[in-house]
Amino acid sequence: MAKEQMMTGCRAAAEGAKAAEVEVICSYPIRPYTAIMMELAKMVANGELNAEFVHGEGEHAQLSVTLGASASGARAFTGSSGVGVTYAMEVYSPMAGGRYPAQMSIADRTLDPPGDFGSEHTDAMSTRDQGWLLGWACSPQEVYDNTLINYRVGEDHRVMLPQMVCQDGYFISHIPDKVTLGDRSQVKEFLPPYRPIGPLSLTHPVSHGPQIRPDQGAPMDAMRAQTFLAVPKVIEEATADFNRIFGRNYDPFLEQYKLGDAEIAFCIMGAHANTCRTSVDRLRKKGVKAGMARLRWVRPWPTHQLANALGHVKAVGVVETSTSYGGAMRGGNLIHEVRASLYDLDKRPLVTSFMAGLGGETIWPADFDYMAKVLAEMVKEKKTKNYVYWIGM
Amino acid sequence: MAKELPGYGTINVPKDREVPFGAVTPAPVCTQNLFQTSNWRIVRPVKDDEKCTRCLICYLSCPDACWIYQEKEDVMEWVAGFCKGCQICINECPTGALTAAPELDFPDGVIRLEKPF
Amino acid sequence: MAKVHEITVWARGVIMDKEGRDVINIFAKAAQMDGKHAQAFDNYEDLPDRVLVTVRKYVRLSDKEIEHKYVYTNDQPEVVVIAEATIVKGIDILRGMKKGGTLIINTNRSIDSMLKFIPNAKLLGTIATVDADGITGVRTVDFSGSEGGVDTSGIGKGIAAPLCGAIAKVTGLIKKEHLAKIVSDVSGMERGYKGVKVKKLN
Numbered sequence: 001m002a003k004e005q006m007m008t009g010c011r012a013a014a015e016g017a018k019a020a021e022v023e024v025i026c027s028y029p030i031r032p033y034t035a036i037m038m039e040l041a042k043m044v045a046n047g048e049l050n051a052e053f054v055h056g057e058g059e060h061a062q063l064s065v066t067l068g069a070s071a072s073g074a075r076a077f078t079g080s081s082g083v084g085v086t087y088a089m090e091v092y093s094p095m096a097g098g099r100y101p102a103q104m105s106i107a108d109r110t111l112d113p114p115g116d117f118g119s120e121h122t123d124a125m126s127t128r129d130q131g132w133l134l135g136w137a138c139s140p141q142e143v144y145d146n147t148l149i150n151y152r153v154g155e156d157h158r159v160m161l162p163q164m165v166c167q168d169g170y171f172i173s174h175i176p177d178k179v180t181l182g183d184r185s186q187v188k189e190f191l192p193p194y195r196p197i198g199p200l201s202l203t204h205p206v207s208h209g210p211q212i213r214p215d216q217g218a219p220m221d222a223m224r225a226q227t228f229l230a231v232p233k234v235i236e237e238a239t240a241d242f243n244r245i246f247g248r249n250y251d252p253f254l255e256q257y258k259l260g261d262a263e264i265a266f267c268i269m270g271a272h273a274n275t276c277r278t279s280v281d282r283l284r285k286k287g288v289k290a291g292m293a294r295l296r297w298v299r300p301w302p303t304h305q306l307a308n309a310l311g312h313v314k315a316v317g318v319v320e321t322s323t324s325y326g327g328a329m330r331g332g333n334l335i336h337e338v339r340a341s342l343y344d345l346d347k348r349p350l351v352t353s354f355m356a357g358l359g360g361e362t363i364w365p366a367d368f369d370y371m372a373k374v375l376a377e378m379v380k381e382k383k384t385k386n387y388v389y390w391i392g393m
Numbered sequence: 394m395a396k397e398l399p400g401y402g403t404i405n406v407p408k409d410r411e412v413p414f415g416a417v418t419p420a421p422v423c424t425q426n427l428f429q430t431s432n433w434r435i436v437r438p439v440k441d442d443e444k445c446t447r448c449l450i451c452y453l454s455c456p457d458a459c460w461i462y463q464e465k466e467d468v469m470e471w472v473a474g475f476c477k478g479c480q481i482c483i484n485e486c487p488t489g490a491l492t493a494a495p496e497l498d499f500p501d502g503v504i505r506l507e508k509p510f
Numbered sequence: 511m512a513k514v515h516e517i518t519v520w521a522r523g524v525i526m527d528k529e530g531r532d533v534i535n536i537f538a539k540a541a542q543m544d545g546k547h548a549q550a551f552d553n554y555e556d557l558p559d560r561v562l563v564t565v566r567k568y569v570r571l572s573d574k575e576i577e578h579k580y581v582y583t584n585d586q587p588e589v590v591v592i593a594e595a596t597i598v599k600g601i602d603i604l605r606g607m608k609k610g611g612t613l614i615i616n617t618n619r620s621i622d623s624m625l626k627f628i629p630n631a632k633l634l635g636t637i638a639t640v641d642a643d644g645i646t647g648v649r650t651v652d653f654s655g656s657e658g659g660v661d662t663s664g665i666g667k668g669i670a671a672p673l674c675g676a677i678a679k680v681t682g683l684i685k686k687e688h689l690a691k692i693v694s695d696v697s698g699m700e701r702g703y704k705g706v707k708v709k710k711l712n
Contacts, residue, residue: 006538006550114416117554171580175551271580278577330401352399362580386402393404432600433562435522477562496596497619500626503600509556509564 007179009172012140013079013105013165014039015179016147018049019187022077022103024069028056031117032169033081033107040077051077059084063091063104070100070162071208073199075151078102081169082109085123089130095162096131097224098209099197101154104132105147106166107173108270110359118360119169121270121322125298125333131224133163133231134299138255138273141179143167145248146296148182148191152238155194158230168321170360171271182246190245231300253302255294256309258284262291264375265310265349267338268319269295272356272363276319279368288372295334306341315350315375316342321357331355331388350384356391367391424475429504430457434478436493437502438471444490445469451482451491473502512574515683516584519567520603521593523558526649530567530593532670537569537677539692540684547572554582564597571683589681591673592616593642599627610635614676614706616642616669621709632712640676640706642669646698666693672702679703 007015013036017025025044027037043049052069056062059080069076080088085106095102110120121136128134133154137143143165150163167173182190198206212220232253239252257277259265268276273294283290293309295302310316320332329335335353342348354371357363370391378384421427438451451469452460459472460482483491496503517537521530531552538550552558553566568584570576585606592598595617604611613634615624618641625631643649648668666674671693678684679702686703693699 006542008551170554170582174554175549175579177579274579362582365578383397384399387399388402390402390404393406432564432597433522433560435562435594435596496599497617497623497627505600505602507602507605509566509601 004178004180006176007140008035008174008176009137009140009143009167010035010107010174011039012144012179013147013167014043015181016144017077017103017105018043019144019182019184020075020077020148020151020191021049022051023074024052024054024066024076026054026056026062026065026069026076026078028059028062028080028084030059030081030084030109032109032119032173033079033084033105035173036079036105036107059087060091063088063095066102066104067091067095067098067100070095070102070196071098071200073194073196073201075155075194076100076102077105079105079107081107082117082123083112086111086126089127092127092130092132092162094209097220099160100162101151101160101194102162103147103150103154104162104164105143106164107169108166109169116359117169119171119271119321120358120360121166121168121320122324122333124164124166125322125324127164128299128333131161132299133159133161133297134166135164135297136166136168136270136295137172138271138294140167140172140177143172144179144181145242145246145250148187149238149242152191152241153231153234155192156234156238157195157197159227159234160197161227161231166270168271186245190241228300232302235297235300250296253295253297253305254309255292255296257292257294259291259293259309259313261289262313263289263379264315264317264372265291265293265313266317266319266368266371267293267295267306267310267334269298269334270321272319272321275363275365276368279365279372282365283369283372288376290372298334301337301341303341306338307345310342310349311345311347313349314379315352317371317375318351318353319357319363319371320353320355323355323358329353329387331390335387350378350382352378352384352386353388354391355388361392363391428510429474429506430477431474431503432506434476434496434503436478436480437473437476437496437499438480438483438491439494440469440471441490441492442468444488446488446490448487450485450487454481454485456481474504512572514576514578515571515589516587517569517571517589517591517677517683518584518587519569519591519593520597520601521565521567522561522597523556523563523565524561524653526593526669527558527565528652529649529668529670530565532665532668533591533593533673533677534567534569536666536670536674536689536692537684538571540674540678540688541569541571543688543691544685547575549576549579564601587611589614589677589683591677593669593673595619595624598624602630604628604630604633607633609633609712612636612638612681614638614640614673614680616640616673618644621707634711636680636708636710638676638680638706638708640672640702642672642676642702645669645672645701645705646695664694666699667695671695671698672705675699675702675704676706679706680708
């Protein structure tokens with residue numbers, strides 16, 4: 001039985017990549033994800049991991065190398081943070097459309113200006129239209145687990161999509177917490193080897209990414225959308241398998257905490273969910289019926305699961321650590337999809353959003369108390385007064 | 394028929410947390426008092442005026458511009474507020490006029506900061 | 511919520527970054543062997559890749575699970591450990607300390623000469639010095655391990671071992687027996703434990 005160690009999120013991501021026996025790693029330094037690549041470089045140098053370690057000259061080159069490696073049939077791994085994620089923007093759609101299931105391990109960082117390296121989710125959220133699988137972890141243990149689950153889901157032949165495994169910079173990536181690594185037999189049972197479809201090959205020549213006619217564009221897009229209809233089932237199977245083999249207890253899409261009889265609920269993502277959980281406990285002791293729904297996946301968005309989980313709640317507060325300036329609610333970007341998921345219910349909860357934790361600030365328990373107060377007022381007056389509240393401003 | 398729609402709320406940035414417009418900050422022209430690096434040093438250069446030939450090699454080689462030639466008094470003046478104790482001047486001095494002494498031997502010379510920057 | 515003890519370690523960038531990190535990692539491991547809950551992490555804003563800059567490392571210790579995990583600084587340190595003595599001259603190291611705290615300095619100078627540099631020493635209950643440089647003679651072990659990466663040369667080879675011995679003796683928050691199982695340089699740790707000079711103030 002593997003023992004519990006204290007490990008940062010960065011180290012856990014590197015251990016996940018090592019357990020998955022990745023074959024090509026492409027790196028470029030940017031704080032805070034850079035420690036993942038430092039760990040992997042050490043593993044490759046010591047002979048613990050047999051992989052090609054390539055240095056890109058920028059994040060765009062990084063992703064391009066990963067695309068080429070995956071197209072040739074290697075299990076590829078890369079990563080970035082903050083403006084590095086947006087620098088590589090051009091390559092995301094070709095990788096998703098070309099169906100190369102590489103993995104990108106992102107430790108969030110705010111986008112410039114100025115050079116703040118605190119954690120905000122906007123960097124990875126701004127790529128959510130590109131067709132990748134996208135999800136967030138809330139602890140170093142979950143980073144390790146998500147690395148393996150994402151390779152299994154992404155490389156499944158019903159899916160074949162690249163994945164982004166995201167964690168909050170500093171809070172998860174640099175603060176150690178308890179992690180239990182899987183042993184080799186468990187990983188081998190869970191994660192089969194990568195079998196590419198139509199890889200670049202000398203014996204069976206193929207072309208990747210040719211020019212197409214306009215009338216071929218729509219069917220291509222429709223086929224990519226069909227894949228996303230099939231993904232949720234693969235996620236459920238993979239998570240159930242993972243829980244069985246490794247002894248964990250993950251709900252495939254949403255972590256539902258004390259939602260059963262909740263009147264107000266927080267919808268949240270990432271590290272601050274840990275503070276939210278303890279705040280829900282504290283609010284319950286004071287007699288407030290609070291609950292929390294934590295999103296594990298953003299793409300594919302768990303529409304029905306959210307509607308079922310939050311439908312009976314009277315008021316939902318979406319806690320956002322990302323910005324979408326000029327968006328419909330003039331706040332973040334999760335709120336739009338939460339509202340859309342709840343729109344078709346007969347009895348809709350009141351929904352508002354809270355901008356908290358921006359710039360990498362800690363969200364204090366007192367902030368959650370304030371949010372609960374706002375939600376309780378909304379329930380009492382039976383209406384949503386504002387779409388968005390900025391905590392501290 | 395027209396139900397009152399929710400508003401966007403108000404956003405009030407507290408005055409003590411305001412940042413400059415577009416994060417555009419003035420750049421220092423000569424010296425500035427935001428990044429005083431005197432507390433980086435462990436040793437400081439001690440000058441022997443007899444051996445010093447005013448060759449200005451310490452002034453040329455200091456990466457932080459911490460040696461100034463005072464023309465009227467004809468001495469080299471050391472800037473305590475920014476010297477990081479890198480000892481390049483001590484190594485470069487051709488006459489051995491500069492020696493290293495532990496900073497803790499001296500009661501002052503370091504600007505005591507509230508927080509690191 | 512159970513009390514969280516905060517310990518701050520001050521070191522210098524690049525040349526003793528790993529030493530500072532060793533102190534907190536040894537401390538956290540020893541506390542966990544005792545059944546306590548501990549968190550040990552670097553300060554994120556200190557950019558330790560600048561040679562000689564002052565950097566902070568934090569340990570947080572509690573009997574129960576630490577509820578509030580995501581802080582950037584230890585705002586009310588109980589114990590402050592200075593791995594390089596000149597730091598007391600240039601920074602307000604006792605900032606935020608409540609009355610009765612402890613200060614441990616790595617130096618071979620006298621306690622009174624150190625106190626001259628600390629204007630707010632009335633916050634202290636105990637001050638101690640240990641000559642960790644003299645005990646081990648090794649200040650820089652290696653340059654690995656910043657940014658959450660892995661330390662290569664083993665834990666507790668340089669001045670971290672006598673410093674941890676001194677902390678165990680002065681504060682009693684960790685036990686010497688656990689330290690002996692964790693550090694590489696056990697004799698250095700023992701000499702730090704025995705050789706620390708303590709003075710009670712106020």
